[in-house]
Amino acid sequence: MPLRIIALFLLATLPTVAPGQHTTDVVVSDHTLVQRGNLPGPSTRMIAVGSPEGFNYAFDAVHCTPVYIWSGGFIDFKGELAGRGGGKLKILGNQQPLALNTTPLRIENPEPAPRSIRFKGYRRNPQSGSPTFLSEVDGVAVEQSLSSPKPNKVSLHLSFPSDSSATKYFLLDPTPHAQVKLGENLRWSGPGIVEIPAHLPSASITIHLKSSNKEFVREIEKLTGEEVFKNFCSACHSIDGTKLIGPTFKDLWGREQSISRNGKTETITIDENYVRESIANPQAAITKGFETVPMADFSAMLTKEQIDSLIEYLKKLK
Numbered sequence: 001m002p003l004r005i006i007a008l009f010l011l012a013t014l015p016t017v018a019p020g021q022h023t024t025d026v027v028v029s030d031h032t033l034v035q036r037g038n039l040p041g042p043s044t045r046m047i048a049v050g051s052p053e054g055f056n057y058a059f060d061a062v063h064c065t066p067v068y069i070w071s072g073g074f075i076d077f078k079g080e081l082a083g084r085g086g087g088k089l090k091i092l093g094n095q096q097p098l099a100l101n102t103t104p105l106r107i108e109n110p111e112p113a114p115r116s117i118r119f120k121g122y123r124r125n126p127q128s129g130s131p132t133f134l135s136e137v138d139g140v141a142v143e144q145s146l147s148s149p150k151p152n153k154v155s156l157h158l159s160f161p162s163d164s165s166a167t168k169y170f171l172l173d174p175t176p177h178a179q180v181k182l183g184e185n186l187r188w189s190g191p192g193i194v195e196i197p198a199h200l201p202s203a204s205i206t207i208h209l210k211s212s213n214k215e216f217v218r219e220i221e222k223l224t225g226e227e228v229f230k231n232f233c234s235a236c237h238s239i240d241g242t243k244l245i246g247p248t249f250k251d252l253w254g255r256e257q258s259i260s261r262n263g264k265t266e267t268i269t270i271d272e273n274y275v276r277e278s279i280a281n282p283q284a285a286i287t288k289g290f291e292t293v294p295m296a297d298f299s300a301m302l303t304k305e306q307i308d309s310l311i312e313y314l315k316k317l318k
Helices: 003-013 225-232 272-280 304-315
Strands: 033-037 046-050 055-060 065-071 100-107 117-124 131-137 140-150 153-159 168-172 179-182 187-190 193-196 202-208 256-261 264-269
Touching: 055 140, 065 100, 065 140, 100 131, 168 202, 193 202, 225 304, 272 304
Parallel strands: none
Antiparallel strands: 033 046, 046 055, 055 065, 100 168, 117 131, 131 140, 140 153, 153 202, 168 193, 179 202, 187 193, 256 264
């Protein structure tokens, strides 16, 4: 499937936004959302989980552990829609690290890192949509879920459905937190090391985070005209004459172009007014020969300054 069609599909599936929201914000409604993507974190395989109550967290699928939480809005999906996709997704809140070790779960010995960690997906609660993450650490099956019964209170639930022969250890640093409360029969066996006895089929650890008074302020991206082109235009338009699924931008400015407007063909000279119209209303005047793949509407994603800088960049292309 062409990249532009994929982008159009993704745009179409994003929810309707309220005034003040960005059109690429993914909004959680009445069920928990699970979204894979290139999130900030220790690996490139991160998963964002957003609950209707505004409790959100990031799970690292490489190391099979939750990493941080945030409250309020969920994520901005724009990084996946710009250019060829794969860009960073932005969380819409301030990160609060859980202070877990990169590979917190250890089998039989807390000292060496696990020999093998395998992510095996997740299953979802049919009512709430909340995920339980499935993994295997040194051959031991592990199930993990995260919840937040109160603000700044995070409960981590671990279960071991098929193993009762090995003592497990869970590594986390309690010092950044207000309190770490261990579930029944768990104990600290050393600084930052929680011991889970072999006979326990499950364990819970509750972290009381220190209150964060930091206000979340959404940053407005400042992009050069070339960066705007690379992020939003380069998947479909070349600057060297190469034919892609959209017309090339080589020698764009002042070029005479046949277009289709309201079902009629006319010839126009490409200028600033035409480019602005193409961004604001992509289907108003379609270049002849490119009618089969409609251009996505990026006008709501771009600031006035970004559109201005793109136009200045396009004017200089030869």
